[in-house]
């Protein structure tokens with residue numbers, strides 16, 4: 001075999017092995033979570049209905065209660081709150097750094113945002129715990145400070161950099177030609193931004209939001225530090241609650257593998273996995289849908 | 293009383309320290325077609341863009357001298373740039389429809405000047421008819437503009453520009469990226485449109501200039517060398533440089 005041919009074969013084999021390892025890992029993780037998570041229902045005979053809609057969580061009780069609804073509800077509420085806070089701010093910032101002050105945006109804002117992306121979540125959680133929680137406690141009556149609000153704000157701060165930088169990329173990708181066309185038609189700069197630039201960048205901006213959402217949904221540590229970790233259903237944004245991720249991190253150390261209490265945590269993981277599939281699917285769908 | 297709609301005197305344009313247009317004097321009569329010709333980089337686009345202030349968008353550009361539109365200095369502080377561009381429409385070299393439907397492309401600008409749905413329908417139809425595109429697209433007005441061919445897209449851009457009923461239409465090499473048939477359609481369109489609009493067209497195609505323009509302006513290295521009746525320009529130019537250029541001796 002010639003050297004070139006041999007190199008070719010070697011390269012092909014090596015990359016194939018890498019791809020195969022990745023694939024096998026993904027499949028085995030899915031299988032592992034799936035089998036453990038489903039064991040709760042098929043081996044331990046917990047009803048899926050109770051798991052998804054029940055509000056009582058007491059796996060060690062006699063009989064055990066496996067209503068994970070407060071966790072599920074908490075995850076969704078905190079995530080949506082985070083995105084509701086983060087999206088407008090991020091999109092505004094992205095517009096500022098691409099359309100209004102592009103040079104300042106590139107030189108100063110972009111690096112700062114990239115820096116923020118790199119800060120570990122425990123740091124965000126720690127700041128939330130030492131600044132935000134006391135602030136909420138002192139500002140509002142009848143609250144410990146540990147709350148949905150605290151979780152939502154900490155998560156929003158965490159996902160703002162992600163959404164901002166992706167949205168900025170989407171805005172930058174809008175061809176200059178389209179801006180010129182709009183301006184040459186007598187549109188003002190704001191009309192151009194609203195009706196041409198944002199419209200054209202919409203799929204990219206939506207993708208940015210979904211990615212932010214998925215990051216918020218999956219974040220555990222920072223949320224766990226400020227959410228309060230109670231299993232009662234919250235009645236207000238100032239109530240403490242729990243999320244799937246913080247439920248898992250808080251409880252996994254106290255359960256023994258193979259027990260129903262442990263399996264129930266795997267069921268929660270399975271739910272998280274399914275949600276991340278949903279997010280990926282959403283992103284795919286948005287990507288397919290052209291603006292026009 | 294003359295019927296010049298635009299009068300430029302002593303216009304110079306700078307990009308930072310470099311001067312792209314040197315002391316140009318030129319006038320454009322109403323309802324005429326003027327062609328700008330000249331070698332690449334001589335400043336045709338630069339000068340054209342100064343007429344609707346699209347140059348304002350390029351950092352560090354500076355315009356000196358005077359450009360009067362209907363006797364009004366378009367660089368005076370009293371002028372609203374968006375109102376100016378409504379009067380002086382522009383079509384670019386590369387077709388640049390919005391990622392919207394054919395209908396919405398044309399309705400885009402009239403919409404924010406407060407036109408209602410029924411009026412919009414009329415504007416869309418009449419603009420497309422004027423741009424000789426109506427018959428080709430009337431059944432798919434709400435489909436994406438990007439489903440059109442390059443030539444159709446360019447006519448759509450012309451329709452979009454005339455939807456605002458501008459007084460002047462600036463065309464910067466509108467047929468440079470088109471096939472001969474589409475080119476011919478647009479040339480016919482220009483001749484048709486000059487009844488209603490004053491048209492200034494940049495072109496590298498001298499035959500095109502000869503076919504459709506009433507007067508031709510020859511630019512060379514930022515200077516306006518000669519501006520005269522098209523027929524005269526292509527038969528008896530008064531400047532040696534012009535003659536060299538149109539006979540293909542350089543450029």
Ligand SMILES: Nc1ncnc2c1ncn2[C@@H]1O[C@H](COP(=O)(O)OP(=O)(O)OP(=O)(O)O)[C@@H](O)[C@H]1O
Pocket residue numbers: 307312330331332333334335336337338339350
């Ligand atoms: N945005 C800009 N910044 C700096 N210089 C520029 C810019 N645009 C054009 N120029 C310069 O100004 C001069 C005139 O350019 P212009 O684009 O007006 O030429 P043109 O006659 O339209 O050429 P072409 O036929 O190739 O389109 C050129 O020397 C060019 O390099």
Ligand SMILES: [Mg+2]
Pocket residue numbers: 336337338464494
């Ligand atoms: Mg040019």
